[in-house]
Amino acid sequence: MKKVMFAVAMVSMLFMVAACGAQKNELDDGYALVKQGDCAGAQPYLDATIADPEQLMDLAYAYFLKGQCAEKAGDFEAAYKNFYGAKVVTCYAVNEEIHVNFNTYGRSEFCERIIPEKLAKLHKQIGNDQTVEAIINTMDEVLNARYLQRFQKRLD
Numbered sequence: 001m002k003k004v005m006f007a008v009a010m011v012s013m014l015f016m017v018a019a020c021g022a023q024k025n026e027l028d029d030g031y032a033l034v035k036q037g038d039c040a041g042a043q044p045y046l047d048a049t050i051a052d053p054e055q056l057m058d059l060a061y062a063y064f065l066k067g068q069c070a071e072k073a074g075d076f077e078a079a080y081k082n083f084y085g086a087k088v089v090t091c092y093a094v095n096e097e098i099h100v101n102f103n104t105y106g107r108s109e110f111c112e113r114i115i116p117e118k119l120a121k122l123h124k125q126i127g128n129d130q131t132v133e134a135i136i137n138t139m140d141e142v143l144n145a146r147y148l149q150r151f152q153k154r155l156d
Contacts, residue, residue, distance in 0.1 A: 025049070025054060025058075026045040026046075026048040026049045027045065027046070027049040027053075027054075027058050027061060027062055029042075029045045030042040030043075030044075030045030030046040030048075030049060030062065030065060031061075031065060033045065034046075034065050034068065034069060039068075039069035039072065039073065042065065042069065043066070043069070046062045046065055046066050047062075049061075049062040050062045050063065050066075056089060056092070056093050057089075057090070057093055057107070059089050060085075060086045060089035060090045060093065061086070063082045063083070063085035063086035063089065064082070064083065064086040064110075064115075066078075066082040067079045067080075067081075067082035067083035067085075067086060067118070070082055071083075071118075071122070076122050076125045076126050077126060077131065077135060079118075079122055080119060080122040080123065080126060080132065080135050081135045081138070081139055083115055083118050083119055083122065084119060084135065084136060084139050085139050085142070085143060086110075086115055087110075087111060087115040087116065087119065088139065088140070088143055089143070090107050090110050090111045090115065091111040091112075093107055094107045094108050094111050
């Protein structure tokens with residue numbers, strides 16, 4: 001079943017890339033650098049995506065990539081912060097999805113299983129419940145402020 005879902009996701013991604021003319025953005029550049037192992041070089045691109053994402057899932061994926069880089073560097077608090085941000089945004093996207101499709105199922109897997117497992121592992125490595133709670137509160141404030149800013153822009 002996982003192979004079928006992966007194949008469907010890959011075909012869907014190919015169609016999306018073809019449809020958008022394969023235009024690269026900051027997230028694409030950041031992903032390419034992360035894939036090459038250059039997390040430091042990827043940070044400005046990922047930060048630019050987080051500051052002004054083209055789509056909601058771009059925001060989630062930028063946080064996810066930053067979480068991977070921080071985890072690889074042994075910065076478990078930063079990893080927790082970024083994976084938590086990815087989870088909140090991904091779960092929001094899943095909950096707001098109007099048309100359920102294979103992408104929705106894939107996102108649900110990240111929202112409900114993959115990222116929560118990473119967060120549980122990182123929580124143990126951080127070892128301090130108050131630190132984790134502070135990270136969650138900070139990210140909730142950041143994400144709420146970001147959504148409110150976007151909403152306010154639409155009202156002006």
